[in-house]
Amino acid sequence: MHELVQLQKEKGAYSEIDIAIVAICSESIDGLEKMKEKSAVEFPILGESSGKLMDAFGLRDKSGNPIDGTDIFRPATIVLRKNGSLIWSDAVENYRVRPSPKEVFFHVSLGFKN
Amino acid sequence: MKAFGYFLLIPLSVILYFILAIGIGVSQRYPIPHFLLMAVGLFFLFKLIRQKFSVWRLLLNFGGWALALLFSWWTLSYSNFGGYESPIALGDHADVMSVEVVDSTGNKTSIGALTENSKGVLIAFYRGHW
Numbered sequence: 499m500h501e502l503v504q505l506q507k508e509k510g511a512y513s514e515i516d517i518a519i520v521a522i523c524s525e526s527i528d529g530l531e532k533m534k535e536k537s538a539v540e541f542p543i544l545g546e547s548s549g550k551l552m553d554a555f556g557l558r559d560k561s562g563n564p565i566d567g568t569d570i571f572r573p574a575t576i577v578l579r580k581n582g583s584l585i586w587s588d589a590v591e592n593y594r595v596r597p598s599p600k601e602v603f604f605h606v607s608l609g610f611k612n
Numbered sequence: 613m614k615a616f617g618y619f620l621l622i623p624l625s626v627i628l629y630f631i632l633a634i635g636i637g638v639s640q641r642y643p644i645p646h647f648l649l650m651a652v653g654l655f656f657l658f659k660l661i662r663q664k665f666s667v668w669r670l671l672l673n674f675g676g677w678a679l680a681l682l683f684s685w686w687t688l689s690y691s692n693f694g695g696y697e698s699p700i701a702l703g704d705h706a707d708v709m710s711v712e713v714v715d716s717t718g719n720k721t722s723i724g725a726l727t728e729n730s731k732g733v734l735i736a737f738y739r740g741h742w
Contacts (some may be wrong), residue, residue, distance in 0.1 A: 517733065520736070527716065531716045533716070544713040544716075546725075550711045572696075575735070577732060580727065584700045584703060585732060592692050604630055
């Protein structure tokens with residue numbers, strides 16, 4: 499959640515370069531609502547339970563949910579152009595270790611310059 | 613009393629990890645200062661029980677080791693995913709803009725629909741709200 503709060507702080511910088519931010523997990527609507535309340539972020543927090551996004555980006559963490567053992571997303575940051583072409587992707591090797599918001603913004607702005 | 617003080621170093625290092633590493637990103641990958649603080653606590657707990665045995669000191673030793681091992685397992689093994697190789701190369705097209713997603717109010721939408729007025733989108737995938 500800390501990562502989402504950090505992204506919220508950088509939201510203005512992303513707006514300036516015309517990049518939208520969304521957060522996605524495999525939570526139920528209840529879980530999404532709780533997340534939205536807890537994090538107080540303004541960007542959309544979305545749920546995707548079909549597994550299409552997990553598989554498209556190779557982010558399936560099999561039985562990773564510590565509560566019910568279902569598959570969940572491996573934490574990652576993916577940046578796409580409007581047409582869906584991949585600009586940058588980073589999946590953490592360890593879920594405790596996240597890239598800094600400045601590092602993410604650097605890669606995003608660089609990707610859209612090129 | 614002294615033994616309890618040394619024992620407290622162990623949960624204290626876990627708490628400090630949450631504050632420093634998770635909160636502000638210090639020693640996030642390898643929590644060496646936290647392991648060192650735990651080692652100090654465990655060393656003195658062991659020294660005390662060697663000086664004078666008591667059930668209370670034994671329990672604190674066991675508790676300290678249990679907590680230290682749990683912390684080590686979580687930081688060094690459980691939370692690791694291993695390397696990542698994206699199945700989509702940079703510049704390649706990811707066919708995901710029309711995948712159906714649901715927002716926190718239950719409305720169905722897609723990434724494409726939410727970002728139609730932008731040059732692109734940053735998607736933060738995360739584990740869950742717990």
